Amino acid sequence: MRWPETLRPVRMARIAIVAPLDGLRDALARVADAGVVEFDLPPMDGGGQGKAARLLQREGGERPEPALLPSAPDLDELAAAGRTDLLAGEAELEDRAAAAFRRGEVAALAGWTPRTARSGLA
Numbered sequence: 001m002r003w004p005e006t007l008r009p010v011r012m013a014r015i016a017i018v019a020p021l022d023g024l025r026d027a028l029a030r031v032a033d034a035g036v037v038e039f040d041l042p043p044m045d046g047g048g049q050g051k052a053a054r055l056l057q058r059e060g061g062e063r064p065e066p067a068l069l070p071s072a073p074d075l076d077e078l079a080a081a082g083r084t085d086l087l088a089g090e091a092e093l094e095d096r097a098a099a100a101f102r103r104g105e106v107a108a109l110a111g112w113t114p115r116t117a118r119s120g121l122a
Contacts, residue, residue, distance in 0.1 A: 013115045018108045024100065028093050028109075029068050034121060039111035041099045050094030055079040056087040066092050 015037065019027035031037050052075050056063070059079065066089035078086045100107035113121060 011115045012112045013118045014110065015113050015118060015121065016108050016110050017121075018106060021102065021105050021107050024097050024107045025072050025093055026070075028096055029070060031121065032068055032089075032093070033070075034117070036117040037111045037113045037121070039096060039099070039109050041096065041109075050091060050098070051075050052078075052087050052090035052094055056084060056091050059084050059087065064088050068093070 017027060017031055017037070017039075055075055055078070059082070061084070064085040067085040068089040069086060073086060073090070075087065075090060078090070096109065097107070100109050102108075
């Protein structure tokens with residue numbers, strides 16, 4: 001059997017990630033770790049405006065594969081240690097957090113996930 005014949009559609013589910021503003025970064029890191037959510041985001045110019053993005057630009061060079069730590073790191077320490085992979089990951093989290101809908105002390109992002117992964121995200 002050829003590999004295209006083994007492909008099957010995956011049923012998707014619409015989801016919302018909702019978190020308190022002060023826990024948004026950690027919630028987004030957990031979602032990123034699961035690797036099963038595609039957020040509906042507005043078009044981005046690719047040049048983030050957050051602190052991690054600015055530190056990453058200052059480092060220059062090729063943008064590395066993003067990586068994340070489970071909790072928020074000290075961005076200045078990452079820059080001093082040359083951890084551009086972690087700065088790139090934090091820059092991506094900043095971009096997603098900036099795109100979140102906010103009301104009061106709560107933020108939300110909508111997206112899609114495979115139906116089979118939905119319960120694991122809860």
